[in-house]
Amino acid sequence: MPDDPGRRERKKQATRQALVAAAVRLFADRDYDEVSVADIAEAADVSKRTFFLHFPTKEDVLLADGAGRAALAVRAVEERAPGAPLSETLAAAADRMITSAEADLPTGLAALRARLVVTSPAVQARVLHTTFAAQTRITAAVRDAYDLDDVTAAALVGALMGAISAATITSLERGDTPEETLAAMRTATSVALRCAVTPGS
Structure with missing residues (x-):
């Protein structure tokens, strides 16, 4: 059978x-x-x-769902409602990634990754490579969906992902609970979108 x-x-x-x-x-x-x-x-x-x-490598264990999260963000862009504002689409993409990351927080994986990214050159290099690959995929989706130029699309996606990453690391380093770290990620999303996307776009 x-x-x-x-x-x-x-x-x-x-x-x-x-x-x-x-x-x-x-x-x-x-x-x-x-x-x-x-x-x-x-x-x-x-x-x-x-x-x-x-x-593929020992470092990839720390990034178990990185590619999957990028795929979720791309899908959010592709599945946007007709006429959806750019800010709404980026918020939906960020929400899908954050919701997916929620499972990592209680396991200690996210905190461990945040610690090792500043102490292990191998981990740092792999995280940067994975992050760049994810940003490239999401940038292409946003660029094509909203007919943006390459630089504008890259700047918007980079600002959003950079804000979430920085807020996450800061929250983990100060010993926040998983709930507080999720709140920090969502706050970072709001701040990044408020600063990077003009009203009505």
């Missing part, structure tokens, strides 16, 4: 979650550079081969 596709997907997600949870525990207990892919795989009770089926 063929394996149920839904069951396979649930098993895949469960394995990813186990790898992320194992990595968070190990990175919290030991120096980041001392933790290997083999250590994470062993802690999650899977093989190294299974690890690499889910994550």
Whole structure:
């Protein structure tokens, strides 16, 4: 009897979650550079081969849903209501990303990522690469949807994502609760859109 596709997907997600949870525990207990892919795989009770089926590098465990969040933002732009103002569309895109990020906050993954991005060059480089790739995808969607020039679209998306990222790191560094961090992300969205998008646009 063929394996149920839904069951396979649930098993895949469960394995990813186990790898992320194992990595968070190990990175919290030991120096980041001392933790290997083999250590994470062993802690999650899977093989190294299974690890690499889910994550290209050790750093990617910290960015488990980065690409997915960018896709959510792009979808928000593509699914906008006819005639929706730019500010409304950007707010919807930000809301989808923030809602998706909510699951990371209680696990400690977001706080760990914020700490390592300033202490580990490898993590910092991977985060910057992932963030740039996400911004590029969202920028292209916004540019095409609103017939903007490249610079304007990039500036709007960069201002929004930069504000959310900076507010998130600040909130995590001062030890805010997950609820307070989510509130900080939403405040950053409002501030960025108020400053970057003119009324009525």
